[in-house]
Amino acid sequence: MTRLIIAIDGPVGSGKSSVAKQVAGALGYTYLDSGAMYRAVAWKALRDGVPLDSHGKLEELARATRIDLAPVNGSLRVLVDGEDVTASIRSATLSQAASRVATVPGLRVALVAEQRRAGAAGGVVMEGRDIGTVVFPDAGLKIFLDASAEVRAERRRQQHLAEGEAFDLPQMLEEVRARDRRDRERTVSPLLRAQDAVLVDNTAMDVDETARLIVLLARDRGAS
Numbered sequence: 001m002t003r004l005i006i007a008i009d010g011p012v013g014s015g016k017s018s019v020a021k022q023v024a025g026a027l028g029y030t031y032l033d034s035g036a037m038y039r040a041v042a043w044k045a046l047r048d049g050v051p052l053d054s055h056g057k058l059e060e061l062a063r064a065t066r067i068d069l070a071p072v073n074g075s076l077r078v079l080v081d082g083e084d085v086t087a088s089i090r091s092a093t094l095s096q097a098a099s100r101v102a103t104v105p106g107l108r109v110a111l112v113a114e115q116r117r118a119g120a121a122g123g124v125v126m127e128g129r130d131i132g133t134v135v136f137p138d139a140g141l142k143i144f145l146d147a148s149a150e151v152r153a154e155r156r157r158q159q160h161l162a163e164g165e166a167f168d169l170p171q172m173l174e175e176v177r178a179r180d181r182r183d184r185e186r187t188v189s190p191l192l193r194a195q196d197a198v199l200v201d202n203t204a205m206d207v208d209e210t211a212r213l214i215v216l217l218a219r220d221r222g223a224s
Contacts, residue, residue: 003123010145013152022211034128059106
């Protein structure tokens, strides 16, 4: 039995965060949200007026920023230089900004180093878009989570609706497809399925069903 590193990659709306949290809880592992790190940098850039098209300034910002992912009472809190920004980084505006800063090569290098440090000891579930291909290419279990664009768009629409932001489905579908293009076509760490990743299509599955399947896969790999 061993404490695995479980890497879950997939496009926007595939349910990575919800599924990863449940998997971590079921196994007694630590959940690490890599996307929160990019959102945190985007939040600070917008706050400080750093242009999102200035790669040099964004790289400097990332190197000068301390981002902590701290579990508190069963939930993950995101701290930027000691300030809790957990709620602030979840808006649609921050989501779009994060997808832009994530294309900056030097910024990604800085954050990948932090992600590796956070998960090096194992016993973690980390989700993102390049976890199994770049951050932890030797992870004990790699999952590529996917669903149809239409289902992913509806999930995102419902999520924003719960947060008080109203979008119609065609608008959200276009946003999802645009995000997919940016993620898959960027030159640095594009969204790819690792060759040894297990493809899990959860178009017709809910979060509980998806998490249970991944836990079973982890147990088969000897997860303790």
